[in-house]
Amino acid sequence: MDKKLFEILENFRPCFSRKATYYWFTLVMIGLAVRADHYGISSIVRWVSLSPNCYFSLLHFFGSTGWTLEVLLLCWWSYCLQDPLCLKIQGRAVLLGDHTNQPKGGQRMPGVVTIHQHSETSSKPSYFRGHVWGFIALVMGNGQKYFAVPLKGELNLEERNKENSCSLATQLVYNAIQTAQKMGCPAYLVLDAFFAIGPVFLIAVACSVALRVPWVHIITRAKKNAVAYLDPPPDTPGKRGRKRKYGEKVKLMGLFKERANEFLEETCFVYGHTEVVKILCLDLLWKPIKGKIRFVLAITSRGPIVLMSSDLTLPAVQILELYCQRASIESMFLVLKHSIGGL
Structure with a gap:
């Protein structure tokens, strides 16, 4: 492990203008480990x-x-992308995004805000003072086991949160797009149901002029009350009035019973093991973006789940497998908080 650590640290030597500064950096990294x-x-x-x-x-x-933090981050991102363990799907890296809360005792510490805890655990307080961190992580693995490598973490300040209710979600997506641009590699961004809102998908439409494709495609879990719409029926000749934009309304969770006979059985790598799941893939209109989203309805050993993808070409099985990698970012948070103490 020591040899591997020094091999990794050698890649950061060009980031420092003096040898002494690089040696101090090496000592800090060893100390944190x-x-x-x-x-x-x-x-x-x-x-x-x-x-x-x-x-x-x-x-x-x-x-x-x-040394500068920006140069150090670029070097770290470049090293991670070149590693053979970096997971890529259709030429895109797989990024994970999420927020984590860290309680703080100081009332006047910079960035400390009042946080509402959304948890079913009765031992946790409903409100507490602390930091809200937004993290972007890269998925790496060998095909059997995957883990999340932190790429960028940002402290969300109180004045930014007051702008609108979607600021936390949209800011994290902006960070993911900037990370993909600086890495020079488009990516899939896997998020939880908190990010299943229109502004997140609209921001992700930002395209690369050179690649002519979006820098980031969003994959997220739909909320339980999510609805979508079928394509509008063809116009009736001679009928007056404006054209219909949406067809019949569809309650996604209700499709598990209404279209139970249309589900197909597929073998899928779900949460660390291979199992047979039932999947139904539908491209439906979604009002928040006034466009189409790929909805994947899956029945796994953990129960039914509805996923959303802005990439209409990605197979349903891969969408489910990529979303199941999101659990690794929770393990990353535990390591950062309790082992490294980075928050």
């Missing part, structure tokens, strides 16, 4: 067995002009 407590810079000094005088040198390192 081996420390068992989360007391900031002092824990790095203690677990790497540095002299107490190095505390001030480390403070100077984080404010040094010998």
Whole structure:
């Protein structure tokens, strides 16, 4: 593991203008990997067995002009994309996006806001003070096991959240598009039902001039009360009035009973194991974007689920398999919070 860690860190040498700055960066990375407590810079000094005088040198390192965060991120993204474990579907990388809340004790800490906890666990308070983080992660794996690698995390500030109710969702999608642009690689962005809103899909329409395709295609779970519409019927000759834009209204959750005989059995890799699932794929009109969305209705061992995809060419089985990779970002949050202490 030590050898692999140093091989990875060697890729970051061009990001630093001086060798000394790079050596301090290496010490910080090793300290984050081996420390068992989360007391900031002092824990790095203690677990790497540095002299107490190095505390001030480390403070100077984080404010040094010998490196920039943007260059460091670009180097990290490039390394991850070139890794053979990077999962790509139809030439697109697979990104995961989600928010996580981290309670904070300080009332006047920068970025601390009042957060409402949406959880069924009675031990958690309904409201608490803390940070709201939005993360973009890259899916990597060997075909049998997949994991999420963090690419970018951003603290959502209070004044941004007050703009509109969709600001948290749209800001994360903006970050995903910017990440895909800087990486130079289009991507699929897998999200949960919180992001199944019109503005998210409208933002993702942003296209690459060179590639002539959207930088990001959205895959998300539909809400239980989601509805869609069939294509409008053909116009009747001689009938007055404007043309109909939408056809018959369809309640998606009701299709599991109404069209039960139309489901097809497919073998699919679901949540870490292979199983036979029943799938129905429909391209329907969705009012929030005034266009078509691919809806995938699936019955798995965990029950029925309705998925949405902005890519109308992606097979239904792949949409389901990609959405099942979303669970790996929750494991990533646990590692960041409890093992690394990065939040």
